[in-house]
Amino acid sequence: MSNPLMSGFCLTAWRRISKMARKKVIFTSLLIFPSLVMFGLFIHMQDIDLGYFCLSCSGSYFHYKFDYNNKVFLKLPEVDCRQTPPFLVLLITTTYSQKEARMAIRKTWGKERVIQGKRVVAYFLLGQRENESAKEKVILAQESHIYKDIIQRDFIDTYYNLTIKTLMGIQWITHHCPQASYIMKTDSDMFVNTFYLVELLLRKNQTSNLFTGKLKLNDRPIRMPFSKWYISKREYAMARYPPFCSGTGYVFSIDVAQKIYNVSMRMPFFKLEDVYVGMCLERLKIPLQELHEHTTFFADKHPFSICAYRKIVTSHEVQPAEIGMYWEALRRSREEPC
Numbered sequence: 443m444s445n446p447l448m449s450g451f452c453l454t455a456w457r458r459i460s461k462m463a464r465k466k467v468i469f470t471s472l473l474i475f476p477s478l479v480m481f482g483l484f485i486h487m488q489d490i491d492l493g494y495f496c497l498s499c500s501g502s503y504f505h506y507k508f509d510y511n512n513k514v515f516l517k518l519p520e521v522d523c524r525q526t527p528p529f530l531v532l533l534i535t536t537t538y539s540q541k542e543a544r545m546a547i548r549k550t551w552g553k554e555r556v557i558q559g560k561r562v563v564a565y566f567l568l569g570q571r572e573n574e575s576a577k578e579k580v581i582l583a584q585e586s587h588i589y590k591d592i593i594q595r596d597f598i599d600t601y602y603n604l605t606i607k608t609l610m611g612i613q614w615i616t617h618h619c620p621q622a623s624y625i626m627k628t629d630s631d632m633f634v635n636t637f638y639l640v641e642l643l644l645r646k647n648q649t650s651n652l653f654t655g656k657l658k659l660n661d662r663p664i665r666m667p668f669s670k671w672y673i674s675k676r677e678y679a680m681a682r683y684p685p686f687c688s689g690t691g692y693v694f695s696i697d698v699a700q701k702i703y704n705v706s707m708r709m710p711f712f713k714l715e716d717v718y719v720g721m722c723l724e725r726l727k728i729p730l731q732e733l734h735e736h737t738t739f740f741a742d743k744h745p746f747s748i749c750a751y752r753k754i755v756t757s758h759e760v761q762p763a764e765i766g767m768y769w770e771a772l773r774r775s776r777e778e779p780c
């Protein structure tokens with residue numbers, strides 16, 4: 443309690459009640475707390491959907507589908523994949539307001555470069571800001587003009603439209619850059635060690651039916667209505683999701699992009715993008731694979747050290763300033779042993 447007046451009041455009230463009453467209060471709280479925990483556990487185990495009590499969680503809100511017939515992009519990057527086919531294309535989901543992160547990525551892991559003779563390029567996926575002002579349109583147009591790395595279509599940029607955004611990226615790659623070998627879909631709050639990723643992809647040497655990342659083999663839908671990842675039984679009835687890779691970063695071969703794009707036309711829409719891609723893969727019977735015997739994709743923040751970050755592919759929740767610091771530290775120590 444941060445309000446001193448309020449906490450003072452509570453303390454006085456607490457002192458005023460008799461010792462007996464205090465005991466009762468403590469006893470009752472001791473009883474209520476475990477009961478709440480048991481109730482929560484019960485809901486979880488029985489897979490009960492609390493959404494029936496949630497008046498504002500209308501499912502119809504999420505039924506917008508990707509428009510496959512519309513081939514119009516608002517912004518396209520300047521690339522010629524036919525002349526210089528990239529080995530790895532990084533598709534990074536981002537929103538209008540995350541310019542600082544985009545700038546940090548452009549200077550570090552998203553900077554176009556050649557690694558072990560293989561070209562790596564990065565593009566940012568954007569929708570449209572709701573009620574975008576004329577000024578904001580101009581600012582984004584300028585950014586796109588300078589860096590030529592923005593892919594944008596006219597859907598409203600919200601968290602629950604992430605599936606649309608990812609399908610846009612997959613549509614772009616299948617129509618505009620099918621000469622690429624591998625695609626990575628990742629986010630703008632990520633650190634990606636592109637050097638290690640290229641090394642592992644070359645070592646794996648699997649150019650088709652490859653899908654890898656941070657594997658989620660046994661996840662359940664969250665049935666608590668106030669969670670960001672809440673899914674009602676109407677949206678998804680089964681108790682478990684098919685295997686999928688965390689949306690923080692997954693990598694696939696170009697044929698898989700084309701197959702996902704094709705099969706997605708026949709799939710019901712699902713708002714959680716990484717689970718949705720898992721559903722497509724299940725339909726396609728493409729198994730998920732580990733890229734390495736050690737864990738290299740981290741869906742949370744991996745504590746930074748030079749030696750640790752040399753041998754990881756992704757780390758999550760990394761601030762723009764940290765992206766720069768980590769990258770520079772890795773670059774400067776390249777010759778040092780671990």
Ligand SMILES: *[C@@H]1O[C@H](CO)[C@@H](O)[C@H](O)[C@H]1NC(C)=O
Pocket residue numbers: 572573
């Ligand atoms: C966008 O504009 C509409 C109509 O002017 C308004 O109802 C809505 O609240 C606005 N949304 C945001 C996020 O500002």
Ligand SMILES: *[C@@H]1O[C@H](CO)[C@@H](O)[C@H](O)[C@H]1NC(C)=O
Pocket residue numbers: 503504506596597598599600602603606
């Ligand atoms: C997704 O974008 C579409 C198209 O702009 C819009 O109609 C829909 O409301 C958006 N969905 C969400 C959940 O924001």
Ligand SMILES: *[C@@H]1O[C@H](CO)[C@@H](O)[C@H](O)[C@H]1NC(C)=O
Pocket residue numbers: 647
């Ligand atoms: C990669 O695999 C192909 C065919 O599966 C094989 O011909 C080639 O030698 C392999 N390359 C490396 C570097 O292992």
Ligand SMILES: *[C@@H]1O[C@H](CO)[C@@H](O)[C@H](O)[C@H]1NC(C)=O
Pocket residue numbers: 697700701704
């Ligand atoms: C996807 O569908 C198109 C058009 O139907 C077809 O030409 C193409 O071969 C399909 N690609 C894959 C990988 O299934």
